[in-house]
Amino acid sequence: MTKKVIIVGGVAGGATAAARLRRISEEIDIILVERGEYISFANCGLPYYVGETIKDRNKLLVQTVEGMSERFNLDIRNLSEVENIDPEEKTVTIKNLQTGEVYKETYDKLLLSPGARPIVPPIPGLDENQALFTLRNVPDTDRIKNYVDTQKPEKAVVIGGGFIGIEMAENLVDRGIEVTIIQMANQIMAPIDFEMASILHKHLKEKGVNLILENSVQAFADQGKQVILLDGTEIQTDMTILSIGVRPENELAKTAGLELGERGGIIVNDYLQTSNQDIYAVGDAVEVVDYINGKKAMIPLAGPANRQGRIAANNIMGKNEKYQGTLGTSIAKVFDLTVAATGNNEKTLKRLGVAYEVVHIHPSSHAGYYPGAAPIALKLIFDKETGKIFGAQAVGADGVDKRMDVIATAIKGNLTVEDLTNLELSYAPPYSSAKDPVNMAGYVATNIMLGDLEQIQWHEVDQVVADGGLLIDVREPKERENGYIPGSINISLNDLRENLDEIPKDQTVYVSCQVGLRGYLASRILKNNGFDVKNVDGGWKTYSSVYGVN
Amino acid sequence: MTKKVIIVGGVAGGATAAARLRRISEEIDIILVERGEYISFANCGLPYYVGETIKDRNKLLVQTVEGMSERFNLDIRNLSEVENIDPEEKTVTIKNLQTGEVYKETYDKLLLSPGARPIVPPIPGLDENQALFTLRNVPDTDRIKNYVDTQKPEKAVVIGGGFIGIEMAENLVDRGIEVTIIQMANQIMAPIDFEMASILHKHLKEKGVNLILENSVQAFADQGKQVILLDGTEIQTDMTILSIGVRPENELAKTAGLELGERGGIIVNDYLQTSNQDIYAVGDAVEVVDYINGKKAMIPLAGPANRQGRIAANNIMGKNEKYQGTLGTSIAKVFDLTVAATGNNEKTLKRLGVAYEVVHIHPSSHAGYYPGAAPIALKLIFDKETGKIFGAQAVGADGVDKRMDVIATAIKGNLTVEDLTNLELSYAPPYSSAKDPVNMAGYVATNIMLGDLEQIQWHEVDQVVADGGLLIDVREPKERENGYIPGSINISLNDLRENLDEIPKDQTVYVSCQVGLRGYLASRILKNNGFDVKNVDGGWKTYSSVYGVN
Ligand SMILES: Cc1cc2nc3c(=O)[nH]c(=O)nc-3n(C[C@H](O)[C@H](O)[C@H](O)COP(=O)(O)OP(=O)(O)OC[C@H]3O[C@@H](n4cnc5c(N)ncnc54)[C@H](O)[C@@H]3O)c2cc1C
Ligand SMILES: Cc1cc2nc3c(=O)[nH]c(=O)nc-3n(C[C@H](O)[C@H](O)[C@H](O)COP(=O)(O)OP(=O)(O)OC[C@H]3O[C@@H](n4cnc5c(N)ncnc54)[C@H](O)[C@@H]3O)c2cc1C
Ligand SMILES: CC(C)(COP(=O)(O)OP(=O)(O)OC[C@H]1O[C@@H](n2cnc3c(N)ncnc32)[C@H](O)[C@@H]1OP(=O)(O)O)[C@@H](O)C(=O)NCCC(=O)NCCS
C-alpha cells in the first residue's frame, strides 16, 4: 500500500499530482520537492509579466508554499533539489539549497515532474554575453524584467521562432524595444505549416519586428552586443533571448537507470509508469504517444502536464487510468492575431509517409454584416478515403481558438470531415454564421472525398501554369487590381456560362478566385458541362500569403 | 428524373437549397418563389439594424434577386406567393403580388421552406394598437426602424422574453428607449433553466430594463399607448414589440393534405420528405426529431434550416442523405453577457421523466492572471450511470460560445463526461486555462459518477437547513460579509482538519463555498475522515444568482 509519495518538481505536473493525491487520501505522506523558490507558478504567464500586460508579479504565483501546504497538508520542500534516486533502496537524496544539507528520504512511490530546460547550444561568445537570457521560471523572468526596467534596452534579438520566442518578441515590442527574430527554419511556429506561418511572418513585419528566416547565430561578440549570423550578417543588440526549444530534465532519471527515449524523454507506459514500477513520470520530461499517428513524441504543454499529473496520482493510489496520448492542441497570441493548431500538420504526415488531403478556407469569424468580423485562415488535413481528421490549423484575429477546440473535440470523438458538416454550433450574428467555419471546412473536405471538387494546392499552381495549364481567375476584373496568380486569364464567374465555348475540353482546366468559394462554383459549372476542372485551394488568399502581392 | 424543381420560400432553407441544387446540376429548372420583395436576407441581423449596430441596410441582403439569379441561373419570382399545391397534378398556383396575376406551374419536385410567422394572439385592443410590431422580415424591420427614427419613442414594451424579444429589448435600449419586458413564464430564454436565467434577469435590471415575469398582457388601451397586464398593472408605452414565439407557416401544406404534427409543423421523414414523396420540406415549418431525446420538436433556428436545405436538395437529386435530428444549440447576446445552450435542459428532462444529474461550475474564461478574464456560469447535465451528456448551458461575458460549441461537438461524438476531461483544448493565458472549463465540468461530473463527490442543488439547500441539516460554509469569514446561505455555520477550509472533532459523524454534513471547488476539497477531507458529506453544487454563486444577496 502506498504510504509515502515523493514528488520531484512542484509546478504544473507536480503540484497538480500533489493536490489530487491528497484529495484521494488524507492518510498518505506527500513530500513535494522543488529546486526553485516557487511552486505552482504560471509558466505560461511569464512573458506577459515582462511585457507588463500582467502587472502584478504576485499573480504569477498561483499557489504559495504556505498556502498549498496548509490546504493540502503537504510537506513542501522548496529550494531543495533531488540529486539522486536509488530505485533499489527506494530512496532519494535531497540537497537543501539554502543550507547545503544533503539527506535521504525514503518513498513508496516516486513521481517525477521535473520539466524541461531551455536548450543552450555552445555558441562562441556565449559565456561572455552580458545580456543573454533564457526563460523558464520566475527568477529568469525577474532577470529579464529587471534588465528591461533598469537598462532600458533599445534593441533585442530573439533567437528562435517558437511559442516562447514569439511571445517574448511581442512583449518586448510592448516595452518599446526594436526586436529581431532569428529563426533557423524557413518559418516560425513549428506546429503549423509554411503557408499558414507566412501569414504570421507578414503580420510580424507589419508590427515592426525584423524577422530573419533560414539563418542562425554563429557567434556573439562584444559581450553580446553583437550577434553574428551564419551568413555573416552582424546585428547590434542590447539583449538577447535564447528560445530555440527545450530538452527534458532527464539527468535524475538517467542516473537512476530509467529508460529514456531517443529524444531524451523519460519513457513511460500507458499508466505513466517509468521502467521502474514504483516511479512515475509526467510532463515535459516524458515521451508521449502522438494521438494521431501513434509515434513517440515530445510535446511540452501545460494541459497535458496537468492531465498527466492527475492520472499519475490516480495510478499511484491504485486506480488504473490510461493516458490516451497527446493531440498537441496549441495556441499563441501573435500581436493582433491568434494562431492555433491541433493534431498533425502536413510536415509530420509527409515525414511519416501518410497520404492526406488538405483544404484551406477563409471564412469570417462571425456574420459579415455584424461589426467586428475578421477572416480566419483555416486549414483542415484529413484522409481522403476515410474522412478521418488528421489535424487543423488556423490564423486570424477572432474566433480561432473556438474553431480549433471544436476540431480537437471532433478528433477525440472520432468524427469524420463529413460529421463536421453536421455539427450544430451556436449561431447568432455576433458569434458565427449559420454555417460555421468548421461546418464549411467539413463541406469542402466532403466534396473532395466525393469527387465533387478537385483541387490543386498553392505550391502546385505555378508549375501548372509554367507547363501550359489554363488557369481561369473567376473573380471580377477589379479584384485583379490587387494581385493575381501570374499567367491566369480572367473570366468572371457570372460570365462563365456564356463563355463555355472558349474553354478547351481536351485538357484539365484550372480555376481560382479570392478564397476558393467562387472557384468551386465555377468548377461545378464546368464539371457539369463536361469539363475536367481543378480549383486552386484557398484561392488568391492562400497563394498570396506565401508569394505576396504582385 | 428530376427536371424541374419549385422552391417555396427564398431565405435560409430555400435559397440554400436552390444554390445547392444548381451546384449539383446545370440542367434542371429551378424556380424560387418568394412572397416578399427580398430573398436570402439576414433574418438574424434584423434587430441589430434597428439598434444601429448594423448601420448599412444593404448588409442585411446577403444575396439579391439579380445577383443570385445570375450566379446560380435561377428563375427567381419574388413578390409572388404560392397559393395552392395540387399534389395529384404536381402543380402549384402562384400569385404575382404586383400584378395580381394567378397562374399554375408544374413541378417534378417541390421544396417547401416557408418558415414561420410571429404568433399574434387575439388580445383585446390589438387592432386599434397604432404602434404594435412583430419582427420577421425586412419590411417589419423597416417599419420598426422608421417608427423609432421618426416618432422617437421614449418607452417600449416587449412582450415575450425569448431570443428575439431580448435582442429587441437590447437594441431599443441602444436607441435610448426605456424598455419593459413582459414574460409569462418565471424566466426568460426558455432553452436554459431558471437558475441560469436568473443571472440574465439581474443583468437586464442592471442595464435599466424593467423585467416583469409571471405576468402577461390582458389588453391594449388608448390605441396601444397603454398595456394592461393580467394582474391589472397598467404600463404606458410608445410602442410595443410582440415576440412571444412563432408558429409554422403550414397553410399551404395543410390544404395540400400533407401530414402535420401536433404543434402544426409539417411532418417529414429522415430524408426531409413530407407525406407526399415529391414534396420536401425544411426549416422553421417542419417538425424535427430532438437529437437527445428522440421526440418530435419544433426548433426554429438558422443553422438547421440551412443544413436541411442542403440535405433536401441532395435528396431531390437522388442522393440519400439523412437528417440527423436537431440538437438545438442556440446562443444570444444579452447586453454584456452571452447566453448559450445545447441539448436538453432540466425542464425537458423532467417533463420526459429522464433521470439526470447536473453540475454548476464558475470557471474563468481564461487564466485569471491574464487581463480580461470573466467568470462563466457553466451547467452540464448528464446521465450519472453512463456519463452520457444530455445538455449544457452557459452564461458569461467571454468564452461562452466556445465552451458550448465544444460540448455540442462532444455530444455529436458520443463523448461521455469522462471523455470531457481528456479533451485537449487550446491553452495559452489569453484563451483558457491549462484545465479548460469544459475539462473542469468533466472532472466534477466524473467525480459524481464515481461517488467521489456527492452534492445537493441550490433549490434543495434551504429545505435541508430548515430540516436541521448542518451546513458548513468553508469560505473565509470575510467572504461571508458579501452574503451567505441562511443557517450555515462557518469553518474555513484551512481550519477544517483541526476542527473535525466538532463535526457530528452520525448525520450527513453539508458543505458550501463560493463556487463549489473548496466545498469539494472540504468534502474530500471529511469523506476521507469518515464523514457522510454533500457539497452545495455551484456554491454561493449559483445559490445567490437565484436568491440574491442577503
Ligand atoms: C515562458 C513559457 C510560456 C509557456 N506558455 C505555455 C502556453 O501558453 N501553453 C502551454 O500549454 N504551455 C506553455 N508552456 C509550457 C508549460 O509551462 C509546461 O509544459 C509545463 O509547465 C510542464 O509542466 P512540468 O510539471 O512538466 O514542468 P514544470 O512546470 O517546468 O515544473 C518542473 C519543476 O521541477 C523542478 N525540478 C526539476 N528538477 C528538479 C530536481 N531534481 N529537484 C527538484 N526540483 C526539480 C523545476 O525547478 C521546475 O520548477 C510555457 C512554458 C514557458 C516556460
Ligand atoms: C429577428 C430574428 C432573429 C433571428 N435570430 C436568429 C439567430 O440569431 N440564430 C438563429 O439560429 N436563428 C435566428 N433566427 C431564426 C432564423 O432566421 C430562422 O430559423 C430561419 O430563417 C428559418 O429559415 P426558413 O427557410 O425556414 O424560413 P425563412 O428564412 O423565414 O424563409 C421563409 C420565406 O418563405 C416565404 N414564404 C412563406 N410562405 C410563402 C408562400 N406561400 N409563397 C412564397 N413565399 C412564401 C416567406 O416570405 C419567407 O421569406 C432569427 C429570426 C428572426 C426573425
Ligand atoms: C494550482 C494547482 C496546484 C491546482 O491543482 P488542482 O487542485 O488539481 O486544480 P484546481 O484548483 O483547478 O482544482 C481542480 C479540482 O477541483 C475540482 N473542482 C473544480 N471546480 C469545482 C467545482 N465548481 N465544484 C466541485 N469541484 C470542483 C475538480 O474536479 C478537480 O478535482 P479532482 O482532480 O479531484 O477531480 C495546479 O493547477 C498548479 O500548480 N497550477 C499552476 C502551474 C501550472 O499549471 N503551470 C502551467 C500553466 S500556466
Ligand SMILES: CC(C)(COP(=O)(O)OP(=O)(O)OC[C@H]1O[C@@H](n2cnc3c(N)ncnc32)[C@H](O)[C@@H]1OP(=O)(O)O)[C@@H](O)C(=O)NCCC(=O)NCCS
Ligand atoms: C446566401 C445563400 C444563398 C448561400 O447559400 P450557399 O451557396 O449554399 O452557401 P455559401 O455561400 O456559404 O457556400 C457554401 C458552398 O460553398 C462551398 N465552399 C465554401 N467555401 C469554400 C471554399 N473556400 N472553397 C471551396 N468551396 C467552398 C461549400 O462547400 C458549399 O458548397 P456545397 O453546399 O455544394 O458543399 C444562403 O446561405 C442564404 O440565403 N443565406 C441568407 C439567409 C439566411 O441564412 N438567414 C438566416 C441566417 S441570418
